[in-house]
Amino acid sequence: MNANVMNPLVDFSDLPRFDAVSPDDVTPAITDLLAQCEAVVTQIDQSSAPATWEKVVTPLEDVTEKLSRAWGIVSHLHGVRDTPELRAAYNENQPLITEFFTALGQNLALYKKYQDLHTSPAFNDYSVARKKIINNALRDFKLSGAELADEQKQRYAQIQEELAALSTKYSEHVLDATNHYSLHIETVDQLAGLPDDALAAARNKAQQAGKSGFLFGLQFPSFYPLLQYADDRQLRATIYRANCTKASELGENLEWDNTAIIDKILALRAEEAHLLGYANYAEVSLVPKMAQSPEQVAQFLLDLAQRARPYAEKDLAELRHFAKESLAIDELQAHDIAYASEKLREQRYAFSEQEVKQYFPEPQVVQGLFSITKTLYGVDIKADKASTWNPDVTFFRIEKNGQLIGQFYLDLYAREGKQGGAWMDDARGRRKTVGGIQTPVAYLTCNFTPPANGKPSYFTHDEVITLFHEFGHGLHHMLTQVDELGVSGISGVEWDAVELPSQFMENFCWEWDVLQQLTAHSDTGAPLPRSLYDKMLAAKNFQSGMQTLRQVELSLFDLRLHDGYLQQHQLSVQDLLNQIRSQISVFKTPEFNRFQHAFSHIFAGGYAAGYFSYKWAEVLSADAYAAFEEASDNSAIGIKFQQEILAVGGSRPALESFIAFRGRAPEIDALLRHNGMAA
Template sequence: MNPLLDFSGLPRFDAVQPEHVTPAIRQLLDENRALTERLIAPETAATWDAFVQPMLDAGERLSRAWGIVGHLHSVNDVPPWREAYNAMLPEVSAFYADLGQNLALFAKYKALATGAEFPALSPARRRIIENELRDFRLSGAELPEEQKPRFKEIQEELSALGAKFSENVLDATNAHAEWIEDEAGTKGLPEDAKAAARAAAEKDGKPGWKFTLHAPSYIPVLQFCDNRDLRARMYRAYATRASEFGPAELDNGPLIDRLLALRNEEAKMLGYASFAEVSLATKMADTPGQVASFQRDMAAKARPFAERDIAELRRFAAAELGMDTLESWDLSWASEKLKQARYSFSDDEVKQYFPEPKVLAGLFRVIEALFAVKLAPDAAPVWHPAVRFFRIERGGKLIGQFYLDLYARETKRGGAWMDEAITRRRIQHGVQTPVAYLNCNFPAPVGEGTQMRPATFSHDDVITLFHECGHGLHHLLTQVDELPVSGIHGVEWDAVELPSQFMENFCWEWDVLSGMTAHAETGAPLPRALYDKMIAAKNFQSGLQTLRQIEFGLFDLLLHSEFVPGAGKGFMDLLADVRREVAVLVPPEWNRFPHSFSHIFGGGYAAGYYSYKWAEVLSADAYAAFEEAARSSGSTLDAATGERFWREILSVGGSRPALESFKAFRGREPQPDALLRHNGMAVAA
């Protein structure tokens, strides 16, 4: 049996091969098409059981199989898997485009929405029907018949361009390496970063140290390495990835122009003024103007702090480092020196207290304390030997499982993300438990055998891990039995980051950190004095960080709301305008950040990057409830508040509007005060 067609349990990563993809996906596409024809026939009643349930069952089989293929394309991007994925991507895109434009299907859903059964359906099922009707309209179902083929072509090309964009970024990242043969050229680098670079060189059979553009190699060079020439070369290579400064076949510039033109055309066909309006149709925010005002208001509050941050850095660099000019490749390095001078500690010093086993144990302890669950190792086939598998139980009963793929690899796309393998739903024999993929790009353990040294994580890495686990908990702790609104399904995009950003807050609590640290060499826990320094430095350059996020978010929004592709002004010109408006630090003219902005060109964040900051307001306000509880209980790991957060936010998934869920938890509308306070910017407000 083709392992991609086996839905009896977990994905069979020990058996599935690239050659399984085309026959399995084609069979599932054929089955779905045949079923759709039967369901749109007049004799099929427009009821949940006769019409919707069979659609969901067949659709899940296709999405699960294709999800495995997409996952392997992301974490094992070797040529055979890339070819297998890209071979079927056009057919899968075409199928969903056809489905979204099927007027008979649309009519069936409309008949159900106006029929006698609808008022008697559960709130979750009614929300699913309402979402389906909205999505049909966004998929072009109401377009004139003569326009539908063109709309379908747009969807297929957008899917292909998005995949190609991400592949170009990965290939351009892999294409560059820097070699240092004299150890003096590595001065300032942490020992584990040097060891990893040495191991990389040895793997290639070369002397010295090899540095790449992958985050575990690139970030330490920019942050710690005293070799300014190396920093400059690495920065330029990183900042010009997938642009006209490299191989023409990897240049994402033309892809960006094409993506923007197609999105604009799609919006106009649907009767919207811009693609941003299309994007916001499925989000909490109402209009591009509202989002722009939100971001500009945040920028105004952050700007005085950002200006103070950069003035302090320039003064320090001139007085203590002898640098009259700070270039972009100097900023992280000089900031680290300032941070060490001001707070008397370095990120590398902190990193030695976060070995992977202690971090995972601490993370699991937080989850167990908050949500009355138990986590334990489990067994399953995996796609790489470094991947681990865990189970979550509540009241002695299995409620979810997840894969943990922590380390960076050349065949794995960058960044960190959560994705679903299986979604909770009610099936014939009970409840199907959800399964998640949690993916990061952390440095791997160094050494071999008994000399193997566990991976150590920076505090930023720990925050990233908690963040992705927040997404995972949203998916895994749902109690909704209807797949389209179970877990993260059906949750407005600008609220999806609420649980993930909420979890980050625990990484700053002493009663959490003190129990998840042990020095890599001595085993000693994190000293309270060092923790106090970390807290003092928590909002170091928070003004600059906030403006950077708003720069990305406003650029994304204006790119999809006011920018007109091909009208004489390029997307780099728009980025320059945005920087003039909100930034206090402007990178070199040759910096090509948009060419690797995978969130909006290769992912799902187009006209939605603002969601990170929008959801930060929600998450900070939600966390404030735990801070309030801690005043009487003595700890933010408050079980009663955790139970309420689980019941009102995590368990309900997308079965009701996110604002309703927030108000059910907090008892009121969200307020920005907690976020400004957490970021040390409450005074300006």
């Protein structure tokens, strides 16, 4: 790089310069920023002046925010545009990032400064947000081992570095196994049942690979239509097995087997918990969450399972009967579930997901989403310009009364080199600066089917829900009115409450007035007809019992992995999963299923001993949405939701925010009712 040209990763004047970033920029930028951070920390440590916000928190936030923003760009590119060169640069620098933040959390001199801030007379005059930041910092110092003996601190730091490296390797194995797999089908006859858009996508994939016929991979939009629509049962079995054994000892390439990594991650997390004086890692994980103990979480999950089980048993009995009588499938297998379910839905409700999909073109959905957001929160969303990491990525700005309040990148399509799933991440947070207010910026990432044959991408209704979900996260980050970086937007929000705004937004995907704005048929341009909507609504809770048990199964598995149960009963991870499945599930999963080898949420995504958060927050979101169902004026409720939930970010406990909005503590009734499981 030319010495006279600023490294784009250290240019914080505005938005990230994705068009200019190269893997060669990573190490020089991170090295320089780490040196700046070390210098500031040393200066704060050695200062004999009384601790004040301006002398401790502000300079520390200023310098670490730059490091976090630069590393955030690198991490984002690692997730959405992975290359061997970028991966090498990421893996080279990740241990240095981990080492710095671990040392920061263990810095006794800095810990003492925050303690002084907490006990100073000025603390009483601080804003609620500043008090929360200081209290969070004191909690996090303890969780980072600041009070450990030097030898224990050293071991704690080693554990953090090993965990960071192992999580990255786990994620890369999943990505490599996903990208490497391909199923080549020569003739269309073998693909009977598949809808035209799935065939077109598979044909395009084959052409891009220089092959004839059709090509399928393990990206969700590629493989799932085979499970859902392919009449060829053996074809369904083949793709099912490939997907649920990826990155395992039963997968294509043992080089990507995550078995040993899983065991090592769990052992290190348990050791970390013991170092910190906790009985198990689940206890550590719950310290900054709403839930009080692993026992409380387990009871919540088991209670939910008990309520859902009769509905799940009924769901499965109906599916088995239908499969036998109508599809000649005498013994329902795992690879038949999606196919038989879709056929049963079509028979029972006289529509298919494919029929619905024709009404959800991407442009209409996106603009409809923006329109609903304007109705709810009085904000305008407009197209904006920024450099991006891929030509398909779009960029938007959010304004209120003509004033910029946030911006976001929208990356909707699946492609090679991009991690699967959907997520929101922050590019930068809102804070007050010398020049005014720094507005928040978010990344919104999905993995939908890209456009083909000159037509826009069409979304399934489930994909529309996913988009609304991630946008809910984005609104939580971008509509904040908190000016303190540590608790603005999603920062500082308890992990088991962070899904509240996202799951809350999902509810609007079922409203008739909303769907009128989101839909335009691929041929006629007509909005969704009322008759089809009524069928969708009737089918809304189709198999909700089985789906609820599936989420409980995953949540309880995650909890038991981390609450000491594994060690107490001397079980392997696979044994534990089998035991949880036999306890919770109503359907026997195949012995070869290795779901845990690609369970990135808990092994590479921050949800360790926290996957229950989805169901926990669903109680909050369903109850919050019930306020809209009860109200005559949705716009007034929308403003209240914005003011009491979105605007306050992490500046106060999530339970206080919920009570301020709802007027009482959350109740589970609305969730059960929304899922068709009310008594």
